[in-house]
Amino acid sequence: MRVxxxxxxxxxGSAVVQELLAHGHAVTGLARSDDSAAQLETAGAAVLRGAxxxxxxxxxxxxQADGVIHCAFNHDxxxxxxxxxxxxxxxxxxGSVLEGSTRPLLATSGLAMLAQGRPATEADRLPSxxxxxxxxxxxxxxxxxxxxxxxxVVRLPPTTHxxxxxxxxxxxxxxARESGKAAFVGDGDNRWAAGHRLDAARLYRLALEHGAExxxxxxxxxxxxxxxRIAALIGEQLGLPVASLSPEEAQAHFGIFxxxxxMDMQGSSERxxxxxxxxxxxxxxxxxxxxxxxxxx
Numbered sequence: 048m049r050v051x052x053x054x055x056x057x058x059x060g061s062a063v064v065q066e067l068l069a070h071g072h073a074v075t076g077l078a079r080s081d082d083s084a085a086q087l088e089t090a091g092a093a094v095l096r097g098a099x100x101x102x103x104x105x106x107x108x109x110x111q112a113d114g115v116i117h118c119a120f121n122h123d124x125x126x127x128x129x130x131x132x133x134x135x136x137x138x139x140x141x142g143s144v145l146e147g148s149t150r151p152l153l154a155t156s157g158l159a160m161l162a163q164g165r166p167a168t169e170a171d172r173l174p175s176x177x178x179x180x181x182x183x184x185x186x187x188x189x190x191x192x193x194x195x196x197x198x199x200v201v202r203l204p205p206t207t208h209x210x211x212x213x214x215x216x217x218x219x220x221x222x223a224r225e226s227g228k229a230a231f232v233g234d235g236d237n238r239w240a241a242g243h244r245l246d247a248a249r250l251y252r253l254a255l256e257h258g259a260e261x262x263x264x265x266x267x268x269x270x271x272x273x274x275x276r277i278a279a280l281i282g283e284q285l286g287l288p289v290a291s292l293s294p295e296e297a298q299a300h301f302g303i304f305x306x307x308x309x310m311d312m313q314g315s316s317e318r319x320x321x322x323x324x325x326x327x328x329x330x331x332x333x334x335x336x337x338x339x340x341x342x343x344x
Contacts, residue, residue: 049073050255051108053099053137054118055092056083058211059155059203062248063116064092070252075108077119100133102140109144109152114255117141117154120184127182135183142191142198151259152191152198153251156184158205158240158265158314159307166240166270166315169202169263185263199262201251204240205312206277207266208335212244216332218304220281220341229282230290232297232309235275240314242268243329253323264319268327271313280333284342 050067054060055076064087067074074092077099078084084094097104099119109115117138121130138154145152160174161167173185185200192198205215223229247266254264275289282289297305319325330338 048113048255049075049111050114050116051075051077051095051112052092052116052118053077053105053108054120054155056086057118058209058213059207059244059247060116060118061086061090062209062244063118063251064090066245066248066252068092072252075112077104077108099137102136105137105140106144109141112150114150114259115141115145115152116251116255117152120155131182135187138184138187139191142188142194142196145191145196145198146194149197149258151255152188152196153255153259153262154184154188154198154200156182156188156200156202156263158202158267158312159310161202162313163311166313167265168315169265169318197259199254199259199264201247201254201262201264201266202314203247204242204265204267204269204314205307206239206241206272206332207244207247208241208332208339209244209329210339212341215239215307216277216336216341219277219308220285222301222304223281223285223287226300228288228290229278229285230292230297230300231274231278232292232294232305235273235278235291237274237309237311238271238313239274239277240267240269240271240312241332242266242327243335245329246325246327250319250323250325253325257323261322264323265314265316266319267314267316268329269331270315272332274308276333280336284337
């Protein structure tokens with residue numbers, strides 16, 4: 048299968064490219080820079096130059112592919128609304144190319160806002176996009192699917208971890224270093240689901256080979272790790288005190304990131320495992336943090 052991958056040199060996307068190539072698929076990756084293009088060529092993938100906002104380029108990539116995996120998303124939360132709009136346009140553009148065919152499209156979403164106080168399941172549905180949480184990945188994918196495209200989403204846990212991680216946990220570690228304390232909000236019992244990037248990459252491949260049918264798919268290895276446990280490990284590894292913060296204190300301490308630190312984002316992957324035969328095999332989050340360079344100066 049020839050697969051067009053956006054975000055192909057990103058943290059998760061680069062693992063998806065390697066997974067696809069290792070299992071006999073041909074890959075064309077979207078690259079917006081010379082460095083990204085060189086990385087893809089070294090891996091053995093073809094290159095399509097452009098950015099996620101280049102809709103004509105996305106049409107070309109989807110048109111030339113037997114399937115599409117959309118991993119690209121700009122995680123600059125100061126521009127969350129615009130980044131969400133770019134994501135919507137990309138999904139709907141590539142989906143329009145796949146109409147009238149059996150070629151699958153897998154987009155990327157997350158577990159935030161799905162459920163509170165329990166693990167979110169694949170049957171849970173996100174509320175409609177709003178000013179509070181404008182990400183439109185699932186809503187756009189659903190509209191594409193309603194037009195007959197074999198389209199679904201892979202939901203990544205908030206802590207998708209592994210070598211090269213620059214997401215939520217590294218942000219917590221950076222803030223702890225800068226502030227002199229590791230912190231959580233309230234009692235710290237809110238939980239984050241977790242999964243390794245290499246396990247997630249295998250899930251994308253299996254879901255694509257399954258025709259993107261039966262989703263959403265949950266790339267969840269651990270259903271929920273209490274935030275106070277994550278903060279405690281950060282404090283232990285950095286030799287810093289661990290503190291509970293009120294919601295008001297958290298705003299000052301974490302800035303724009305405070306919304307996520309206090310959020311409960313548990314997730315189950317029981318249905319995904321049963322449907323695809325997917326079983327995570329890589330290290331858990333806390334082990335990975337200690338053994339894979341998260342605390343290297």
